[in-house]
């Protein structure tokens with residue numbers, strides 16, 4: 001059917017459009033149910049210190065164990081959570097779960113948690129982080145807050161105030177997916193980052209392309225001058241690891257070391273990567 005939008009323009013209702021809206025509504029209902037039914041899980045991926053080649057931090061990565069569709073990655077459902085406002089309670093849950101897990105890890109292992117722009121704009125975030133740290137007993141210095149550049153586009157003032165308040169709690173701030181967004185350089189100047197994570201798209205050709213090597217070297221040099229640590233994401237080969245080490249990255253994350261694993265697989269993973277650390281810490 002054709003339908004007038006009131007200004008004499010005719011819009012056509014396509015059956016596929018209805019279908020897509022229907023699917024979205026179903027996903028939204030599924031998501032709400034997933035919250036109450038406890039279908040979300042936090043997985044962890046190690047971030048390695050390049051020099052010592054030991055685990056420095058575990059990054060919390062959200063998973064949805066869907067009853068019919070299996071284990072789902074966040075890119076499939078986080079955008080909708082952001083749209084319908086579910087990301088705030090879901091983000092609170094991730095933080096609490098992750099801090100509680102991390103409080104049982106060896107003291108020298110940090111925890112990185114991703115926050116969406118919607119969360120950073122939410123006025124209750126700083127209080128939420130403070131009370132979660134208090135309740136779980138996690139040392140704030142072990143917490144690293146990862147945000148992407150999009151956070152900073154919308155309302156710079158709010159974002160800046162929030163980031164400073166988070167730092168005042170003792171936590172650190174990392175810029176995620178560096179190089180894929182907008183005016184990265186001015187953001188590095190304005191916002192109080194402790195760490196920059198170079199996006200995986202720059203890592204994949206490391207060691208093979210002069211351009212990738214030059215970009216990583218330049219970013220590492222820049223971060224060094226700004227007293228920020230620099231991490232390469234998506235490291236899959238020894239060749240890439242060698243190259244990023246040569247170009248001056250401090251930390252590395254990727255399938256070369258491990259993918260994200262469930263919390264109960266961490267003791268074995270830490271043993272494999274670091275030696276028998278965990279057993280010592282548990283005593």
Ligand code: C2E
Pocket residue numbers: 045060061062073074075078091094114115116146176177200233234235236253254255256259260
């Ligand atoms: P991210 O924070 O940049 O996380 C890195 C992503 O790259 C993860 O995907 C990780 O599994 C993947 N990855 C790690 N190493 C490699 C590698 O060597 N090769 C390849 N091809 N991929 C690698 P994942 O877990 O699917 O997460 C995707 C994105 O979803 C994250 O990107 C993050 O932006 C977002 N996300 C994850 N958990 C949360 C959360 O709790 N809250 C929010 N707001 N966002 C989250």
Ligand code: MG
Pocket residue numbers: 059114146176
């Ligand atoms: Mg991240």
Ligand code: MG
Pocket residue numbers: 176177197199233
């Ligand atoms: Mg990233």
Ligand code: MG
Pocket residue numbers: 177
């Ligand atoms: Mg990403």
